[in-house]
């Protein structure tokens with residue numbers, strides 16, 4: 001995917017830093033947090049600061065190019081996948097899994113739209129233990 005074009009599509013002026021951050025987000029479907037993105041990119045872009053990463057992500061979210069997840073209340077993380085999907089946070093390993101949205105949940109958002117509600121955000125969060133960690137415990 002051409003990240004430059006991707007940002008333009010969302011009316012975001014593509015600067016070197018913005019391209020690098022969006023590129024990282026699109027290539028890492030692990031829902032990285034600000035620290036993770038900063039640590040990954042600061043070697044490549046020595047002028048990058050955590051504040052820039054934060055402000056850039058905020059801009060992406062405002063323009064709909066990324067989503068912010070608050071499933072882990074201690075640490076906001078970011079998703080380059082803006083399609084409607086649910087998340088499962090494993091409390092043991094901290095990994096956030098993408099889950100397809102159930103048909104009933106989709107029906108619910110359709111129903112809201114039909115009633116004239118303008119939906120801007122939906123958060124489907126599940127928390128517990130992932131299959132890998134459950135196996136380890138047994």
Ligand SMILES: [Zn+2]
Pocket residue numbers: 090091092093094095129130131132133134
């Ligand atoms: Zn786990």
Ligand SMILES: [Zn+2]
Pocket residue numbers: 031079081085087097098
């Ligand atoms: Zn996701």
